[in-house]
Amino acid sequence: MPVQRQPGRSSDVAGMPSSVNDIHGIIRNEIITLQLMPGAKVSENELARRFHTSRTPVREALLRLVDEGLVEVWPQRGTLITPISLRAVWRARFVREAIEVAVFRKAASDGLPADVLAKLDGIIREQREAGEDPVRFTEADDAFHQAFADGIAVGDIWAVLEREKAQFDRLRFLSLPNVTPVTVLIDQHERMIAAVRARDPEAAEKAVRNHLSEVLKVTEQLSARYPGLIINDI
Template identity: 45%
Template structure:
């Protein structure tokens, strides 16, 4: 229940924050809480409680709930309330299929076009991931994982492709938080990232494609075990 949960504060007064509506900022805060399993599948979420915690009116919270419903993260039940949706195995598999199709195309383009600066940025992110793994910072590790994939897209001007991916992968991200570190060893993910970067640096599109296929299918290997061990979180 939101009464027992403390949401992160809204984005500070930065340029990005000023360009984002209050409803958009509320959406990001609550989305992150759901994706990171701080608000768990099946939990009730209250407009009034979230509005009070974030110091906003109920209108932007209502707007955020509508967007979260469209993203498949909450279910609004008339006369009963709003609840965090259970995770659908089928939706995770569908999202993974679409993400793989897009990211493999992006990484092939990156192998042909990535600059030295872009590759240096990716290597820096991998080093940050090593440090996050060493200190057991799983949330930080996954934020860096997101930054890594976004940086590949950005390095070859495929930012629109990343925005499409970002809208697809909320269900996948919840499973990723469940999977670390037991189901998916952090060292394995780091090694896969390094292999992809090596393929980009040597300009090997086929190797980059193959490495990205392997990397993005990691979630499918752990999904059945995670669903069996967390039955209350899954709808199917």
């Protein structure tokens, strides 16, 4: 069954020379938000024309995406967007949970500044306003988690998570909003904030573990619904 997604927010690169980082970031975002679907073929020549550049930076950007498991190159077939790997999703969840449990326990133990708590409340409002728009919702979701890391002065650790969670994010995006209701995720976020406000590390850990397991609860349903997009390689 094909999946219909809303258009994401690709950067407008018309008329601008693009660096490898620019090209990599834009294509990566389009893969994660399913504008470029698993199995789709991408062309170096077409991308070079799109970004108004030579094929060299495009090729380098695609090689980075190969390293991240988002793109694969096949002789005689070309460059393709990879299916969502459940093994990669489980690995990403393992890494993310280990880091975020530590972040949330420290945030609950040490407390967060008032301005950070106010920012988190604002992000919750943004998620409510985003509703069933998966792009806006996931942007706010990432901002929510990063705010906790920033709040305990380890914001640079987000770069580690960002690389690891690409496959996780594709599955998460695929689940919104029809399989995983956004109201469930917002409620979980509110419990995480409440635990930190209460300075309760045990409750914060429990809340974040429950939250990060949400996507995994629906992997079987998503795999059955979208067999061409997900591979069970566990």
